[in-house]
Amino acid sequence: MLDFRLKVFYTVALHLSFTKAAEELFISQPAVTKNIKELENVFGLRLFERKANKISLTAAGEILMGYAEEIKSLYQQIEFDFGVLKNKFSGILQLGASTTVGQYILPSVLAKFYKSFPEVRLSMLNSNTSRIEKALLEKKIELGIVEGKKHNNQLKYLPFIKDEIVAIVRTKSTIAINGEIKISDLESIPVVCRERGSGSLEVLEDALYKKKFNIASLNILMHLGSTESIKTFLLNYDCLGFVSIASVSKEIMQGEFRIVEIKDLEITREFSFVHLQGKPSGLAESFMQFALRSYNQK
Known part of the structure; x- marks a missing residue:
């Protein structure tokens, strides 16, 4: 995200932890607190409720989290579109894969994709199908590859292999x-x-x-x-x-x-690709097409 304070807010809201946000962003916990306070001063509203050792989003925090997710998605799309203009893919793609496909099928596809597009930063969560779907709904990942039935009408499933x-x-x-x-x-x-x-x-x-x-x-x-x-x-x-x-x-x-x-x-x-309903990002779409081509060429 372009605004670092918004990035700090998003990371805290995602983990509901100032400590985990500090670790992920490689900054001190006081720096996290400072950025959140600055945002709260800008908007004149509290973004988090603090009770004992736990925090939760306020109504204002929930609203800002929704916009932060949209901004993050738009920024990733900007990175991808600019990469296309420069004839190279770049950006961040957070993947999730159910256990079997993540262990035995995807690694070779990921290696080929990285060789072709080294500017793309990939990460992959490996868990069972229900947890991958949960991660998609919580917007912790953008694209999943799962097995089994279609479970949730908030998600779109596309055949893979x-x-x-x-x-x-x-x-x-x-x-x-x-x-x-x-x-x-x-x-x-x-x-x-x-x-x-x-x-x-x-x-x-x-x-x-x-x-x-x-x-x-x-x-x-x-x-x-x-x-x-x-x-x-x-x-x-x-x-x-x-x-x-x-x-x-x-x-x-x-x-x-x-x-x-x-x-x-x-x-x-x-096995199916799965993402939130609506059009996936250009990078996610490109990965799906690459994976289909890569696997069918075996």
């Missing part, structure tokens, strides 16, 4: 699995899968539901917070896990895991 969830066991598993199994066999076979709120679990649950099989009937040993933790667990305990094919293709080739075919059950999903 398709993926498949597969059932795997370690190659030396002693579980009585001979070739293909039936869905009903999952009632007795011990299973590990992702946590509630993850797109992976939601897609698995939906695929089972379509086959009139309740996920509660699965013999679930535990829910784990990442695909890597599922893979490590499977290497150390004899059970079955559900993971993205993109996350385990290397280990299958190396002979660590094997896929278990489940009769009449196909678990597919689509």
Whole structure:
């Protein structure tokens, strides 16, 4: 933002913390307080309520935060448009990606994008789908890549790529699995899968539901917070896990895991770009187009 005092206000309002704002802006806490007081003097209104060790936005602070977000967005668009005029992209793009796509699909795309546009400053929040959507609604990030269903009509979802969830066991598993199994066999076979709120679990649950099989009937040993933790667990305990094919293709080739075919059950999903309703910034739009081209050229 052009006005540093407004930038200080925005950072404090985002974190609701003078301390965190000082750390993020690399200035002292007294300097943060000074800038906020100057703004309050300019407008003749208090922007924050201070109670004990907590702060909150006043009505005036809420109004100013709305305008600050618009100004930040406009400034980013100015940077992008000027970069286009100079035949180079520049600016800041804050991304968010659900766990699977953030770990196994996006890193190579990000590397190619940075090689092509080194003036662009990228950051990426990696979490599960519900948290990425929450970050978008709170305007902490501008563009997300998530899995699973569309959840919120305040957000716009655009198709990116398709993926498949597969059932795997370690190659030396002693579980009585001979070739293909039936869905009903999952009632007795011990299973590990992702946590509630993850797109992976939601897609698995939906695929089972379509086959009139309740996920509660699965013999679930535990829910784990990442695909890597599922893979490590499977290497150390004899059970079955559900993971993205993109996350385990290397280990299958190396002979660590094997896929278990489940009769009449196909678990597919689509990763989608997601942003707030309305037209995304030029930089976000350009990243989406680049990612689509990059992935389709593999």
